[in-house]
Amino acid sequence: MESVHKIISARWVVPVNESRDILENHSVVIKEDKIVEILKTEEALTKYQPDEKIALPGHALIPGFVNSHGHAAMTLFRGMADDLELMTWLNDHIWPAEGKWVSPEFVADGTRFAIGEMIRSGTTCFSDNYFYGEEVAQEILKSGIRGQICSTVIDFPTPGAETPDEGIQNAMDLWEKYKDNDYVMPIFGPHAPYTVSDEPFKKIIKLAKENNILIQMHVHETQTEVDGSIEQYGKRPIKRLHDLGLLGPHMQCVHMTALNEEDIEIIAETGSHVMHCPESNLKLASGFCPVHKLQEKGINVTLGTDGAASNNDLDMLGEMRTAAQLAKAVAQNAEALPAYEALALATINGAKSMAKEDKFGSLEAGKFADVVAVDLSDLESQPIFDPVSHIVYATTRNQVTDVWVGGKQLLANRELTTLPISELIATAIEWKEKIVKGREQTAEK
Ligand SMILES: [Zn+2]
Structure with a gap:
């Protein structure tokens, strides 16, 4: 034997x-x-x-589930601002709160807390678009989960990066350190077409191609984004990204609502991946991703929860059920996204988008x-x-x-073996109290 x-x-x-x-x-x-x-x-x-x-x-x-899009540390903002459309939610609530609270300590605490929730719901690999990637990496290594870290690049100053160039440098530093690690997988995370201008995009695609680094970005989250791009650049976001050379099998496009036939054609031709986040799209009334149509064109569609501030959980079982039901409603076809395919969205398809389908995503020798x-x-x-x-x-x-x-x-x-659950809960409560106190002080001024 x-x-x-x-x-x-x-x-x-x-x-x-x-x-x-x-x-x-x-x-x-x-x-x-x-x-x-x-x-x-x-x-x-x-x-x-x-x-x-x-x-x-x-x-x-x-x-194990591959949660292919999220913002782990934002779990500390769960339930802080609900029932608002995307731009109001971001401009009036999330971005100000991030400006005030996001620090290396916040990211470490929030990520650890989120990892606890993810492990308890069967996620074994998650993708994270946030700040302070090294803190995220440390939490991944301590907990034993896998994580793809998408270092944020954005035109305006963010925690950990004053300029887009600093954001790009952060991504490269992280990639250099962890490029051969099977648990920490660093990639580029430019925020969205409406927050990143052409110059940083050109630098990112050059480095991505030279070093074989993947890119994840929010793309076509809402119709407003599409209209804004037509006004500013004279073309739809997908077309602009395509013209910049950003699309390809290295590209993970998150959300992808408000798509027309030409957009879908470009995604299919370039072999780009689509990260579907149905519950976030529903809650923010962002729009509908045509999952069935994309799959008919052979496009690899994966599943993500997005951040817990817009979901409001990191539950891939719940997300999978929503995805299966929503795909049928959007396609007006009960045969769209059958159960086993929904499970594939949540597992092997996520691994494929990370170019790791030979390492995880299915149970095979x-x-x-x-x-x-x-x-x-x-x-x-x-x-x-x-x-x-x-x-x-x-x-x-x-x-x-x-x-x-x-x-x-x-x-x-049901017991976490690498994370102390009572400490995770206590830390989340402490942050909530700090945030509430901070809000009261701002209101008094
Ligand atoms: Zn997101």
């Missing part, structure tokens, strides 16, 4: 592989940080000798053991004709019981 580290045996294994299998009574065999084999449980237990045997007879194992166990044994999950249907349409994040990243267990029977 071959010695391995872990065998996780479950009622179902949903690998999210090319053939979209659902395997019954199978085991995931793990050696060090990788999956060695996925095979029938009775065979696994005679072929391999594990250090640890985990039996989950009422569970389904799925690949040779990939990292980024595995999530979902408990389907209770009343709310019965009867089970199809476990994938339940995972997408009838499962909440409280049913996520165990999470492994690179074979290391980060959630064990």
Whole structure:
């Protein structure tokens, strides 16, 4: 018998592989940080000798979620300003609060807090567009999750960067330090077409192409953005980005509402990726991303929660359900984005957009053991004709019981193993009190 580290045996294994299998009574065999084999449980237990045997007879194992767009530290602003449209929300609430509060300490505390929430809901890799990337990197490494860090580049001064050039330098420094790291994945994060002018874009694309660095950006978040671009540049944002040479397989376009046929054609032709954030788009009334149309054109669509200040949670199970339902409503077609494809959006498609589909995003031999166990044994999950249907349409994040990243267990029977949950909660409460006090002082002046 071959010695391995872990065998996780479950009622179902949903690998999210090319053939979209659902395997019954199978085991995931793990050696060090990788999956060695996925095979029938009775065979696994005679072929391999594990250090640890985990039996989950009422569970389904799925690949860890890849939350492909968010602003982790903004979780500390959760519920601070709701029921406003995007520009009012940003101009009157979020940007002033960020100007006042965002510091390396805020980012470290907020990111750690967000990672706790993400692990508890089955996310094993997240993407982060924010400030102070080194603080984010440290929190990623301490917690054991994976994270793509998109260093912000924007025309006006931000925390950690007075100019776009400083933002670009921050991204390059982070990339130099972590380019070979499988947990911290630094890329460029220019904010949006309406906040970044042509010169910084030209510098970013030159460096991205020379060094093979990815780019993530908010694009076509609202119709207002599209109208503004036509007025300022005489063309739609997608066309402008295309003319600047920014689009391609290295490009992750977040939101993508208000698209016309030509926009979709350009995205398909260039092989750019689309990060769909349905709950943020719904809550800010930003618009609708035509997921079904994009998929019909062969475009890789991924799933993201966006920041908790506009969602208001970091729950990929909930996001996946919203995505599946919204795709049908937008396409006026109940066959749009079926359950298994919604699960692919939330896992392997995210890995593809990060050019990491050979490393994670599905449960397959040779990939990292980024595995999530979902408990389907209770009343709310019965009867089970199809476990994938339940995972997408009838499962909440409280049913996520165990999470492994690179074979290391980060959630064990709903308990975080690398983060102190009571400290995370206490820190969030402290920040809320500071923010409220600050607001009262501003009001008095
Ligand atoms: Zn965003």
